[in-house]
Amino acid sequence: MPGPVAAGATPGARAAMQTRPFAIAIHGGAGTITRAALTPGVEADYRATLAAALRAGQQVLAADGPSLDAVAAAVRVLEDSPLFNAGRGSVFTHDGRIEMDASIMDGRDRRAGAVAALTTIRNPIDAARAVMERSRHVLLVGAGAEEFAREQGLATAEPEYFHTALRWEQLRVARESDRLQIDHDAPASAPAGDGKYGTVGAVALDRDGNLAAATSTGGLTNKRFGRVGDSPIIGAGTWAENESVAVSATGSGETFIRAAAAHELAALVKYGGRTPQRAADEVLATVERLGGRGGLIVIDRSGEPVFAFNTEGMYRGCACGVSAPEVAIYR
């Protein structure tokens, strides 16, 4: 298994963290991401956006804000970027539409909110949070979720906002090969610029020792039938409880659901005595046994971010305490 991003905090920052550590980790999806597939310019764009997302979360945490706000802020930056398969950069369904899923969970009390198949909401993660905080429910889907988000006054966007030429070309290629594209897997006949989309997520620990997790996605290119993956499923794509860990997953959603990936990871830590890294590796081994691939990001109350993926690469990064954000893409 690939190790975490190399620790780069200064000794002073590390010492400060030991009293009241805070940290955030993010992912922008996992898949066939190789050095050969990314031009230097595109790679720089990814790194800059990942760093911006980390800074958005870090600012919240450094100001003694809650981890819940930090993960939402980081995910919002990734949703607003056309580079990642969430929010603005969402891929197209078989019918040429956008269907976005998101979820968020608060480790303090396991409150959670999730939405599936949103079509016009600019930041699905805000809709998930509104479900958590302003409804009696956890999961809303489809037209009803859309209606709820609009009633809550969340910003919407016209179809053109979500309509990028790259995503449309990906749909054309996928339709031709009748293929579902998972995260960053490039089809054999990938158009230039392919292999650059994916679920996004964040996990964080705040100074009060509270964990939170958030995940957002546009799902699979060419998906049909109202398919919902693991991202909006509490326990599969997202989990947070202060007693164990906060987790966000990315990859072949169906196998992550069948593995109850995020909650299984927490259970391995809580009841199985595993370290977060070993638990993440074991969950990925299970996912692989079920025929899937992808990645996980994890944080516990020590504030040490953990990354695991069984793909060529995963867009990822972390910021521990006030140290400069670190990002990575390849193994």
Added chain:
Amino acid sequence: MPGPVAAGATPGARAAMQTRPFAIAIHGGAGTITRAALTPGVEADYRATLAAALRAGQQVLAADGPSLDAVAAAVRVLEDSPLFNAGRGSVFTHDGRIEMDASIMDGRDRRAGAVAALTTIRNPIDAARAVMERSRHVLLVGAGAEEFAREQGLATAEPEYFHTALRWEQLRVARESDRLQIDHDAPASAPAGDGKYGTVGAVALDRDGNLAAATSTGGLTNKRFGRVGDSPIIGAGTWAENESVAVSATGSGETFIRAAAAHELAALVKYGGRTPQRAADEVLATVERLGGRGGLIVIDRSGEPVFAFNTEGMYRGCACGVSAPEVAIYR
């Protein structure tokens, strides 16, 4: 915690079970179900339908059929009855519509299928199984799920089929009090015949040692915004893996999702060394701590069914080996 249905198998039947045990357990929802609320005639109807569902599953198992077929057969009987809040007896949403959810899981390989917000499919559990066996997905929702089920040739029904006077009256009362009804909780101003609806589910062990679980529901009376509860969520309302247990849950879906109830139960058995009964009790304690109520049915490879609920009653029953089905309602 309430104990299981009293064991009633003959010594001979128990002996036969010890070599290659097989068993099925079912629930028809939990809630405010008291002796005072049910007339003898209505109670007899419930008992007869629960027994019929158990026999349908038992027949499959006795003929060396797979537990997957057994749980589907049992749930189908409960879906076909107007007594239970699933399939035909589904409650109405705020808009006076039907939205049904279901899921199924195979303990052999953790294959799983689920549907949410179906509106015309007669047996949602068959749609969940079709998703598992004939799609590349695990969870389909809304119009897409409906389209998939129709393409698969599953039986549909006109709105009148689902339209019972009792459910309509329940919606009227719930609308007036702007109240969401959970399972079998009767509102203060309950119309005669209320307190008689609920999620249904089944867990089974077959002679080959394979576990399976299935859950189906019409959700909450007066629900809005495409609300989805725990029933179609693999890991919350349903879980099955041969290495631990098969579980089906019923109750206040939101808290069961936040507890990852079904998978948490499996994890407590697998990693926490708990017996299924103790694990079920612990999960219900967590659900209660999160403000919820409901029940769980569990079976492991020993074939001993386990029941747990923190409500006044739970429609339930089991059939071990070839013994006559046993049913129970109250504590």
